[in-house]
Amino acid sequence: MNKEIVQKMLDKYGERATDSMFERSLYARDLAPVPAILANMLIKTLPDIVVRPANTEEAAEIMKVAYANNIPVTPRAGASTVYFDSVPTKSGILMDLNLIKGIVGLDKGGMTVTVKAGTTWSELDEFLNNQGLAPKSFPSSAPAATIGGWFCMMGYGIGSMKYGSLLSQVKSIEVVLPDGSIKKISRETDPALDWFVSSEGTLGIITQLEVEVRKLNNMKHFLLQLPDARNMLDAMKAIIKAPVVPYNMHFSDQECLKAMYALGFSPANMDVGCIIGIDYEGSDEELKQAQEIIDSLAVANKLVNPIPQESAELEWEEKFKALKLKRGGPSVLGAEIWLPIKGLPAYLSDVQKMARGYGLNLFSYGHVVTPEYATVMTTFYADETQTIKYIINLSLVKKIHDIGHRYGGKPYGVGLWNSPMVGRIHQPPQLSELRKRKQAMDSKGIMNPGKVYRSPLMLNPFNYSLGMNVLAGVRRVFGKGW
């Protein structure tokens, strides 16, 4: 990046801009502990400058400079994904959006809140709760994930089961487009709102959103123990078909339960079977019905073991702490898959076959987010201090995705690391349409480049598949116990 432009930005934004190597190095990573040797071979993760705009207008000013000078811009807020969505691939400007936060307005009559994009979901929840309201849904990383960030991903999580995707709850957004213009986008505008959901910051910088809210209701929590995945699916289906829609439904497979037990925090100290957590919110009448649904399920099927309420409530309290499993690590690798729930038992069965084949423990947990789909996280322990073994272990992530693909699943989120699988994520016509949109919005390709639409040259699907399969072969032969 041109040094003069860097200097001008440093002068203009003062203590809210930095080109210090010390500071910049921390923006060249996200949650994924990818060895620097690997990342640096493929992309340029180190931004030339990090700027923290205080408002939409400043974000637009920075974007105009980038547009005029063809400088790549990577937007970043919570940086709570593992796909390098908010890590540069071509250096340039990293725009840290965490100062663009706060509540703009609450429309109690219309039941919407207008909120700046850098506000975290927990902050919004706290604000709304004080008004007797709540977000309709939120991510399982709500304490760090921002409103804008989750919209840029697929936006399914806790509450989606009852209230649908985040896209269905957003009325409008304010976006800084790649040329620096500021535009309000709704379902009626051209481009429309759905262009931006899941765009992972590649079409513009979202700075504000108008989101539907709900009344803060009482909740009721249930936890069921099932002997195996088949019975777990049957119970899920029965709950989904029942007249009261759960607010949230999550599950852990047998191996996950065992891993939690080994670490001393499995619900009710269980170490056998699978578990489903079901959370209802609504009127007292709805909650009464919910109790009846779960009671009758347990009566009808003796294999369903209801766990005491206290454990179910604790499970809800701990809903943001799935990462606690990492204490068995030190590192964790895995794949998050958007999977039809009808394929869940077969998927979990194949995952265990894979585990036996490679001599490792694979544990799965997830959320049922629509009546048909779940987001499933399948993970295994690794050790990032052993760089070579760790890189070889990365190949198993693709193997997990392969199993998911076999049962109609696809990676949940693209970013950089899932970009070689973009052909699985989108059908060809859909991908072609997305690429057209990108061209129309960002013809210079400066907005979060290297993500979503196609993989970088060295990570092209052929190279990726060949490389990962070879490494997986090495892992299978030599890597038992790594």
Added chain:
Amino acid sequence: MSKESDKLYSTLENEALICGRCGYCRSACPVYRVVGWESAAPRGKISMARDIFSKKQTSPITDDFVKRLSQCTLCGACANECSTSIDTRKLWLDLRRRIASLGKEPKAYDAIRDNLLANKNITTFNNDDRLEWAQDLDDPEALEPRAGAEVCYFVGCVSAFFPQAAQIPLAVAEILTEAEVDFTTMGGEEWCCGFPLIGSGFVDDSEQFIKHNVEKIKELGIHTLIASCASCYHVWKHDSEQALAGYELEVLHTTEYLARLIKEGKIELNELDEVVTYHDPCDLGRNSGIYDAPREIITSIPGIQFVEMQHHHESSLCCGGGGNLQSVDADVAAKIARLRAEEIKATGATIIVSACQQCEQMLTTAVREGKLPVKVMDLSQLILEAMG
């Protein structure tokens, strides 16, 4: 299972690897809120510690890193949020200890240590003058160390030597006298509790201070110790176990002891027509789990309308005065205090009460700067006022 017992710590090398970089800590960190850079966030610091310590010193220990480590109030808010249950407060102390053992600590920490080793208190005053504040009492001599007393009041350096804090020990002494408690102090034999040394990474040096104080308590035959400083209390309660092994000593914060006296009917409280809010000191609340006693005292005073701030109990916002932050970056500490002053303002309270001299000093400055019509008081002062 309580949150406190959920916090885990093995070794620095291991915990730095376990950190998932989820960023929950960042949202809660007061230093990140005022500094704004990822390097100031707990996850950023742990990420660098991982490169340095877990990955076998592949990265150098830079001055920038040491500066960021010292920009921490040790408030423990990050530990409360940690998705992998890391006791991050322990991790920061461990990191500071490692840095000090490598001789790379900030110069301000050296000054703290040198002064403490020379004077046995955090000021340059003679330690024999620890009871200077008591001259305003009717019978200052009565506070000289006395063996066999029922209770020993551990005054703490700030209360003993800072004129602006002297009203606190005076209030405590007056209340105890009024309640006819058989109490004493350690006088000039009281040394700093050791907290500033622990917070600077000089744990070995702190041990001689802890050992000295414990020995003196044993010599006096004291079995109940009360401290009005939240950090002194924390050291006595959590860091002195080894030195106290085999000796029976009940350690209480003054708020706990005074709440007990009120319940026993030994203190009579009259009506006060005030709106009061309470600031949880980090070392008393989040890091020691004492939330109820101070609130029980406030709400037991007739006429008081008690209001909570936006962040309270375990999510309470730090005053900015902990972790030796003031000695290395007074500006950041003051900015954090201003955040808390905004929350005080929003309550509409006429009195902000706390239970830590350092918190009260930070909040007094912030409230004065913000020209807020609020009186900052220690809980002991509020009780004394209610006693008429």
